[in-house]
Amino acid sequence: MVHPLIGIHAAIGELGVLAFLWVFVELLNPTEPRIKRAKIAAALGTLFFLASWVAGGYYYVTYYGPAVKPVIKSGPAPWAHGVVMEVKEHVFLFLPFLSALTTGLVYRYKNNLIKDAGARTSVLLLCALIVIVGLLMAGMGYIISTGARAALEGKIA
Template sequence: MSGEFILLLHPAFGILALLAAVWVFVESLNTGDIHYGRIRNMSLVVAVLMWLTYLIGGYWYVVFYGGDKAVIKAGPWPFAHSFFMETKEHVFFMLLLLATFLPIITGSDLIKQVAGRKVVQWTAAMIIVLALLMEGAGAVISMGVKVGLFTAA
């Protein structure tokens, strides 16, 4: 599998996980047996997609990122690595834990109580915000590579 294809899969799975988290949040605003099933299913989708994002991104980072890292550090935007990539590497674990926690809390009868739904809503909201931050950080890192390549040419 080529590095470019892997690099496309990583944010694609991340965005799909983000959309699934939005779905969970919106579904949890309603109550009813039909909603509970969809909430449980989509929370599992969030977790699976987030783990795929992590595994694919981790593979790409280990195998392919070394060259891009050198370009970023030598270019005009070294902060794209020193701040954004370093932050992304550490904050993502919180996102992964929240995504793993989501199907656990939606799989219990706790979701049928108001307090349980609030936990689901807050967890989904934190996933949404962190996923948006991760996507933004990825965009800055990508731009760091581009401006580094443009100035090297």
């Protein structure tokens, strides 16, 4: 049976990605109300990534390591763990810190983001980076699940 925590980890992570996409959209053409919403979205996004870290970490340590990893390694796509999962579990660690920095910039510059094009461009670039890395995490999660499914199908056949 699929562990519910993996779904929770993925869903919260995607909410984090959507939150920073929201910040990006609000700051494309910022006004005071948009900046107010961007501050809320950035703070929420950081909290979502922290929650996703806890949920994913608990799943990884208590369930994935003992039960899923050996299955993938014995299947037809051992690289799904050996490369993809190894990269994912470590690159994921970048997201909470990138989120904290972006949130820090939004709270620091506040309404100055309307006039300060440099600060606004910086926040937009960081949001784009967070969205891209977050979507990469989702794609890697799909590849890892496929590796596990392929291994289980091999055992049934």
